[in-house]
Amino acid sequence: MINNTDFVFKLIRETKNDILTWEIVKHALELPHDEKLTSKIYTLEIKDKKFRLYEYQYKHYVDVDEWLWNQRKRLELIDGDNERLYEFEYDYSFNDLFDIVTKKTSGIDDFLHDFLSN
Amino acid sequence: MKPEVSILVEIKSFCDNISGVLEAVGFILGFLTFIGVVLNKKEIKKLNKKNFFINRMPENLKDLKSASSKIVSLSSNIEENKDKILVEISILSPILKSLKKSLQKEDLEHFILLNNEIRKHKFTYLSIDNVVWFRRVVGYYNLLDDNYVRNVYRYLTILITDIENINKDFKKDLGR
Numbered sequence: 001m002i003n004n005t006d007f008v009f010k011l012i013r014e015t016k017n018d019i020l021t022w023e024i025v026k027h028a029l030e031l032p033h034d035e036k037l038t039s040k041i042y043t044l045e046i047k048d049k050k051f052r053l054y055e056y057q058y059k060h061y062v063d064v065d066e067w068l069w070n071q072r073k074r075l076e077l078i079d080g081d082n083e084r085l086y087e088f089e090y091d092y093s094f095n096d097l098f099d100i101v102t103k104k105t106s107g108i109d110d111f112l113h114d115f116l117s118n
Numbered sequence: 119m120k121p122e123v124s125i126l127v128e129i130k131s132f133c134d135n136i137s138g139v140l141e142a143v144g145f146i147l148g149f150l151t152f153i154g155v156v157l158n159k160k161e162i163k164k165l166n167k168k169n170f171f172i173n174r175m176p177e178n179l180k181d182l183k184s185a186s187s188k189i190v191s192l193s194s195n196i197e198e199n200k201d202k203i204l205v206e207i208s209i210l211s212p213i214l215k216s217l218k219k220s221l222q223k224e225d226l227e228h229f230i231l232l233n234n235e236i237r238k239h240k241f242t243y244l245s246i247d248n249v250v251w252f253r254r255v256v257g258y259y260n261l262l263d264d265n266y267v268r269n270v271y272r273y274l275t276i277l278i279t280d281i282e283n284i285n286k287d288f289k290k291d292l293g294r
Contacts, residue, residue: 005272009190016194060286070286092278096190
């Protein structure tokens with residue numbers, strides 16, 4: 001049975017091996033009122049399908065009027081107008097994916113390679 | 119019958135009745151004490167798990183997350199990193215042992231799946247050439263391949279997600 005984690009596992013490996021390239025985009029993103037975007041928005045195209053990954057903050061209510069801010073990553077399938085078509089059910093592998101995507105898009109590896117080799 | 123004898127008979131019959139009642143009361147008290155001990159043991163076990171959850175869980179969770187990140191990173195080149203991946207998988211074994219003390223029975227479903235995969239590390243080989251002949255004959259070996267690493271990663275991340283959710287519910291309970 002194929003599940004989300006298998007898909008994310010492949011995304012991580014192919015991102016790390018530079019087979020897949022993510023882009024940082026600046027399109028508008030509407031989130032529910034108790035959610036806040038806390039990262040850049042990353043998109044990826046595979047076989048005419050567009051995926052979007054970002055980190056957001058949400059209120060986790062511990063009582064009627066008491067909440068804690070929690071952070072999560074979200075992975076979605078989007079259309080050409082950047083509207084969400086499908087949201088992948090969260091699991092922890094999104095964090096590993098987010099870490100590798102931020103590292104790759106930041107260009108820190110190339111910088112460190114150049115800096116340390118001079 | 120003499121009046122003294124009849125009084126003695128009545129006293130004896132009264133004493134018999136009282137002793138019967140006391141015996142029944144004693145039995146009920148003994149039974150209730152037994153129930154109390156069983157319930158207390160359950161409550162102590164629950165408190166112990168809560169204690170482990172508060173004190174050990176954050177450390178366990180941190181270790182699991184670190185292992186998950188290392189395993190998936192090393193898996194980008196499985197052939198070259200087989201020995202390192204096997205070390206990371208074997209490191210999970212003591213973490214799971216410690217983690218089990220914090221989890222309730224109903225939270226163990228994915229824990230068991232991961233634990234079963236991790237246990238295989240004791241007879242996991244980097245290549246078929248390393249497997250001794252008698253193991254090959256009985257088929258009692260596991261190879262560190264793409265499939266094995268993916269299974270470990272899948273169950274590991276699902277377990278971490280479970281613990282994150284339990285943790286949130288626990289904070290909710292504390293809030294009440």
